[in-house]
Structure formats: structure tokens, C-alpha cells
Amino acid sequence: MIKLLKKYKAFIIGFIIIIPIFYLLDYFGFIILPKERSLEIIIYAIFWGIVIALPVHHFKKNKKTVIKVLSLFVLFFIAFIIDGYMKMPDNPITFILLMGFWVGFAYVLVPTFIKKYWKLITFIYVPLFLYFIYLRLFSGDLEAYLKIKEDLPFFIFLIPIPILFLVWIFEQWKWVQNLKAEKAKTELSLLRAQINPHFFFNTLNNLYALTIKNSEQAPDVILKLSDMMRYTIYEGEKETVKLIDEIDYLNNYIELHKIRYKKSVEITFNHTIDANTTIAPLLFIILLENAFKHGIETLTENAFIHINLYEDADYIHFDIENNFDPNEVNESKGIGLQNLKRRLSLLYNQKHELIVDKMSNIYKTTLKISKHA
Incomplete structure (x- = not known):
């Protein structure tokens, strides 16, 4: 007083x-x-x-x-x-x-x-x-x-x-x-900056190993990694991007991971979309990254990721399902899902739906985003 x-x-x-x-x-x-x-x-x-x-x-x-x-x-x-x-x-x-x-x-x-x-x-x-x-x-x-x-x-x-x-x-x-x-806007920029840093580091380490072995896969890895970094830096700063470009980005991510793994992995990515549909960038990558990090990397065999991306008159739907080893307990909470939820609330407040289902050894995540936001 x-x-x-x-x-x-x-x-x-x-x-x-x-x-x-x-x-x-x-x-x-x-x-x-x-x-x-x-x-x-x-x-x-x-x-x-x-x-x-x-x-x-x-x-x-x-x-x-x-x-x-x-x-x-x-x-x-x-x-x-x-x-x-x-x-x-x-x-x-x-x-x-x-x-x-x-x-x-x-x-x-x-x-x-x-x-x-x-x-x-x-x-x-x-x-x-x-x-x-x-x-x-x-x-x-x-x-x-x-x-x-x-x-x-x-x-x-x-x-x-x-x-x-x-x-x-x-x-x-x-x-x-x-x-x-x-x-x-500032918060969104900070959230975008948190996306995929450890993925790029892991890929660079794998690329280093490939170059030492003089692997024929090294040039392809460099090209895909370059495309992903360009997309993250330049397209990731835009308010919206074409959904078809987002699909190419996800495919590059999947192909780079396939090169990493020496085990059998079943990955399917089905998409039915309009080429002119647009969406905020780098939303799906977090869910795909989690499917690899908490799913495939915990299994030694029979690992799978099933992805479906489609749209109707009002919504864009992204469904991703993966299996995991329930005996593998990951202590790291990470920031990926929290990052995604915050970005969705800023970009599509009250116009999106994110559902995460966990069964015995399967994760299924469904993201629905309004096309009229």
C-alpha cells in the first residue's frame, strides 16, 4: 500500500x-x-x-x-x-x-x-x-x-x-x-520453427553414413532433404499452400525414412483430393512423424503406417494409423502434439477436430479441418 x-x-x-x-x-x-x-x-x-x-x-x-x-x-x-x-x-x-x-x-x-x-x-x-x-x-x-x-x-x-x-x-x-x-502470428512463427529439427539432424547423420559408404542412395537423399528443407523454410511461412504440395512433402519424408530402415515396413498413403484445395502448411507432418517415432521405431517386424487423405464438400480429412510395441515405454513427452493443437487453435479455431484413439497396440489419429475457415 x-x-x-x-x-x-x-x-x-x-x-x-x-x-x-x-x-x-x-x-x-x-x-x-x-x-x-x-x-x-x-x-x-x-x-x-x-x-x-x-x-x-x-x-x-x-x-x-x-x-x-x-x-x-x-x-x-x-x-x-x-x-x-x-x-x-x-x-x-x-x-x-x-x-x-x-x-x-x-x-x-x-x-x-x-x-x-x-x-x-x-x-x-x-x-x-x-x-x-x-x-x-x-x-x-x-x-x-x-x-x-x-x-x-x-x-x-x-x-x-x-x-x-x-x-x-x-x-x-x-x-x-x-x-x-x-x-x-509471432507464436505461429515460433511453433513452425520447432517442427522437425531432430528429423533433419537424423537424416544428416544417415547421409553422412551413406557418403562414407559411397552409397548410390546418397544423391537421392540429398535431393529429397533439400526439397524438404526448402519447403519448410519457404512454403512453411505462407498462410496456405496447395494440398498437393503438402502431399509431396509427406512423400519425401516417407521415402527418406524408408532409406533409413533395414527392416520390413508397410507404409500406404492413399489420397483423393482436388489439386486446387489449399490448407495451412506443415500440419500433417507432426502426426506422420509421431507414427514413425512412437510406432515403427519401437517395432522390429510387421510395422505399418496407413494414411488416408481425402476431402468432401466441407472438410479435409487426414487419418493415420500405426502399430507400436506396448512394452516400449517412451518417457519423452515431446512438443509435437501440443505444438499441433496450439497451431490448430490459432489457425482453425472451432473449425477443426482432432481425435487420438489408442487401442491395444494401435494408434489412430483423425484430423478434420474445415475448408471454409
Whole structure:
């Protein structure tokens, strides 16, 4: 509590200072405090206490802002001194000075908003200002003006304030949405960077062994690995890719693994898709990688992976099934499936379905993604 008071002590000082200032101004006739409306006085005191506190609070952080606020504060009191000296109802000079104060204060608080919407603000307030000047100076004498003012609902001069406030609220909402989108984009980039690093390392090790043996398979491995790395780096950064390209990527992955294994492995990959269908890249590879890592690599014989990729009018379906050795316990939890779930929630929120079934010695994973996301 003490730390909080120290941090915001400037605002406490502001409230303490403004109360005697109010009563001094009331004493000398510059303002009239509505003594029967104490709540109104409290609201005014809070507002002007904040105005006084702002330059004190930001003095060490931004001295230019402090100077601007103090200048506006001086302008405000000049307006009241002139108004008190001239004793003219709805003095145009006071009105102009106060308008300058409020516009300047809004600019200090939300400069970006004022710069962006200055044309709208001008379009709203210049006609109102000219209308006021016309009524005050050219509608007849003071009695005629006061009669018009009495009959005219002057709240119309306050209508633009909530309109501009709503526009500002909309700007803040857009800013928050953009911030969320940028955060999601950054997170997606980090998640993509986690895909397949250990696969590439393993393949490079296998390639090293093949080159030592002068194996005829080495050039083919280099070519496939190059294609996969290119796809991961360049296509993986795109929002969507053609599903046919994703299939080629998966086939390269399968062929590279076939070269690694000396045992009998049954791998089937059936796909029936439209060549123009698109999808977010590198979603299926994690499921395929898990099938190899937690399935085939745990078995010495009769290992299999069955893959079906197809689509209907509304969804893309990816089914993958593999067997595994239930006696082989893998302590490594890994990040692959968690990575995939997070990416799906960012890319296809509420428009996808991921089901993982584990039977006695078979894993079956079904991923369904909406084509209308």
C-alpha cells in the first residue's frame, strides 16, 4: 500500500492543491461553486486534480508533455481571467480560448487519434463554432441572443463528444485485435520453427553414413532433404499452400525414412483430393512423424503406417494409423502434439477436430479441418 501511494503521490498532491485553488477562484469571483451541489464540486475537483497531477507524475519521464500540460493549464486560467474581467455572458473570446484548451488537452492525451481524425473533428466542430459565433454576434442584441439560447437545446453542442468517444473506443478495439493478431502470428512463427529439427539432424547423420559408404542412395537423399528443407523454410511461412504440395512433402519424408530402415515396413498413403484445395502448411507432418517415432521405431517386424487423405464438400480429412510395441515405454513427452493443437487453435479455431484413439497396440489419429475457415 505504501509503495502504491508513493508511486501515485502526484495525484494525491493534485487533489490537495486543487481544493484551495477552487475556493480562491470562487472568493475572487472568477468561478461560482454550486454549494448546494457538492457531488458536482467533487467531480470537478477530481478532474482538475488529475490535470494538475499529470505534469508532476510525468516530470521525470517526459518533460515536453509536462510543458504542454502546463501551457494548457495557463491557457485555461487566462480564459477564466478574461471572462471574469469582461463580465460578458458567453464571451466569444473565452469560448475560443476554452476550445483551444480542450482540443490541446485531447491532443496531449491521444495525439495519434487527433492526427488521424482531425478532418472529422474539424468537420464536426467548425460548423458548430461558426453557428455559435453567428448566434452570439449577429443574431441581434444580448437579450435576443439569450432568448434564442433559452429556446435552443444547447446540448447539441455536446453531441459530438460521445460520437468521437465511440470512435476512439473503436480504435482501441482495433488496436487490441491487431495486437492479438500480431501475437498469434509471432507464436505461429515460433511453433513452425520447432517442427522437425531432430528429423533433419537424423537424416544428416544417415547421409553422412551413406557418403562414407559411397552409397548410390546418397544423391537421392540429398535431393529429397533439400526439397524438404526448402519447403519448410519457404512454403512453411505462407498462410496456405496447395494440398498437393503438402502431399509431396509427406512423400519425401516417407521415402527418406524408408532409406533409413533395414527392416520390413508397410507404409500406404492413399489420397483423393482436388489439386486446387489449399490448407495451412506443415500440419500433417507432426502426426506422420509421431507414427514413425512412437510406432515403427519401437517395432522390429510387421510395422505399418496407413494414411488416408481425402476431402468432401466441407472438410479435409487426414487419418493415420500405426502399430507400436506396448512394452516400449517412451518417457519423452515431446512438443509435437501440443505444438499441433496450439497451431490448430490459432489457425482453425472451432473449425477443426482432432481425435487420438489408442487401442491395444494401435494408434489412430483423425484430423478434420474445415475448408471454409
